[in-house]
Amino acid sequence: MDAMQALLSRVSPTRLAPDEPDPLMIEQILAAGLRAADHGRLRPWKFLVVRGEARRRFGELLADGLKLRNPEVSTAMLEAERSKALRAPVIVIVMAAIQDNPNIPEIEQVVSAGAAAQNMLVASHALGLGGFWRTGAAAYDPQFKKALGAPEKDIIVGFLYLGKVATAGQEKEPDPKGVVAEWIG
Numbered sequence: 001m002d003a004m005q006a007l008l009s010r011v012s013p014t015r016l017a018p019d020e021p022d023p024l025m026i027e028q029i030l031a032a033g034l035r036a037a038d039h040g041r042l043r044p045w046k047f048l049v050v051r052g053e054a055r056r057r058f059g060e061l062l063a064d065g066l067k068l069r070n071p072e073v074s075t076a077m078l079e080a081e082r083s084k085a086l087r088a089p090v091i092v093i094v095m096a097a098i099q100d101n102p103n104i105p106e107i108e109q110v111v112s113a114g115a116a117a118q119n120m121l122v123a124s125h126a127l128g129l130g131g132f133w134r135t136g137a138a139a140y141d142p143q144f145k146k147a148l149g150a151p152e153k154d155i156i157v158g159f160l161y162l163g164k165v166a167t168a169g170q171e172k173e174p175d176p177k178g179v180v181a182e183w184i185g
């Protein structure tokens with residue numbers, strides 16, 4: 001699929017298939033992330049790839065984190081949290097690896113990590129795969145971040161769930177809210 005077609009047609013899939021995509025495709029997706037706009041070329045990112053058995057350990061971390069945040073949580077909720085890790089064959093944890101820089105504020109580094117995440121979603125779609133972006137309480141939980149081995153000042157901008165599309169997502173209207181407007185002064 002060419003770039004414009006991919007940009008103009010990407011939507012989040014509803015469900016992904018369990019089988020692993022070609023690892024070369026995942027490499028290309030990550031390479032697309034590395035092309036994100038990046039003030040000062042700081043590369044203020046960390047992309048942690050979770051696949052295979054590591055997903056189970058990731059699921060355990062999700063469940064442990066939920067239990068710590070909410071000790072009263074039900075077993076069913078814990079299991080649901082754990083199973084999030086199995087929604088896709090590959091998960092990319094996208095982090096803004098914040099650097100001290102007098103000219104490049106944190107917000108720009110976070111936005112750049114977001115741009116990297118979006119690049120990866122579009123790249124997945126362009127390759128005929130699919131991806132969806134999730135955050136949730138785990139993404140903002142300092143203990144969870146620590147358990148991943150990430151430095152305290154890094155910021156998780158999202159978990160990208162990538163794989164072959166099992167159920168396609170809903171199409172969308174181009175601009176129903178009139179986001180695009182001409183400014184004429």
Ligand SMILES: Cc1cc2nc3c(=O)[nH]c(=O)nc-3n(C[C@H](O)[C@H](O)[C@H](O)COP(=O)(O)O)c2cc1C
Pocket residue numbers: 010011012013132133134135136157158169170
């Ligand atoms: C930073 C960010 C975090 C998100 N977190 C969640 C989430 O935790 N749960 C969720 O259902 N959707 C989340 N979404 C929205 C979905 O990824 C998706 O964009 C939305 O369902 C709309 O689908 P679309 O990508 O086809 O427009 C998030 C999106 C962004 C940009």
